[in-house]
Amino acid sequence: MTSITRRTFLKAGGGVAASAAFGVPGLTEAATSTPVVEGRVNLPYQMKAITTAQKLLVNTPVLFSYPDAASPCALIKMGAPVPGGVGPERDIVAYSTLCTHMGCPVAYDAGQKVFKCPCHFSIFDPEHAGQMVSGQATENLPSVVLEYNPKDDSVRAVAVEGLIYGRQSNLL
The missing domain is CATH 2.102.10.10 (Rieske [2Fe-2S] iron-sulphur domain)
Structure with a gap:
């Protein structure tokens, strides 16, 4: 039986989560389609x-x-x-x-x-x-x-x- 350390587990889990997020269709497009102005929050106000x-x-x-x-x-x-x-x-x-x-x-x-x-x-x-x-x-x-x-x-x-x-x- 192979023993895995906590650090190795967390590294592997983080890598899997990151690759899954970038592989989800629409997620990266939504994140990049809204222009971000540093220091400001863009909220959808109604007129x-x-x-x-x-x-x-x-x-x-x-x-x-x-x-x-x-x-x-x-x-x-x-x-x-x-x-x-x-x-x-x-x-x-x-x-x-x-x-x-x-x-x-x-x-x-x-x-x-x-x-x-x-x-x-x-x-x-x-x-x-x-x-x-x-x-x-x-x-x-x-x-x-x-x-x-x-x-x-x-x-x-x-x-x-x-x-x-x-x-x-x-x-x-």
């Missing part, structure tokens, strides 16, 4: 119509959920061009309203033009890509990527940049 630009009032949030019903967000027409802004004046932005510290719902303060967390007093600046200004949070608010269509004046959500609080991925 969601939110409103039309003409209906928006400056400095007045429009609440919606994206990418699912458990993800509250706010869209704001800031009144001046901002980084990542869309629309005719490039001033429309949207963010998750879940604080990146512990998930408390943040509220937009129109007087100061910031999002404030009532739980631990974090403050986020929507005019600077949702940047965390002060407080317990260590991450910016996740921004909702918007698309503007000048033909019908529509504003749509198409993706989220940044991880929504409490998730391993933004899509459930």
Whole structure:
């Protein structure tokens, strides 16, 4: 009877598993057909119509959920061009309203033009890509990527940049 060591067994098993994976039709094609951008995760977000630009009032949030019903967000027409802004004046932005510290719902303060967390007093600046200004949070608010269509004046959500609080991925 031939005795086999654990190391030899694992080497042989790993080789068999690797060759089996490369021999499965469709597996290698699927792995190479989707372009991979290092450091980014490509998720299949659904497009969601939110409103039309003409209906928006400056400095007045429009609440919606994206990418699912458990993800509250706010869209704001800031009144001046901002980084990542869309629309005719490039001033429309949207963010998750879940604080990146512990998930408390943040509220937009129109007087100061910031999002404030009532739980631990974090403050986020929507005019600077949702940047965390002060407080317990260590991450910016996740921004909702918007698309503007000048033909019908529509504003749509198409993706989220940044991880929504409490998730391993933004899509459930």
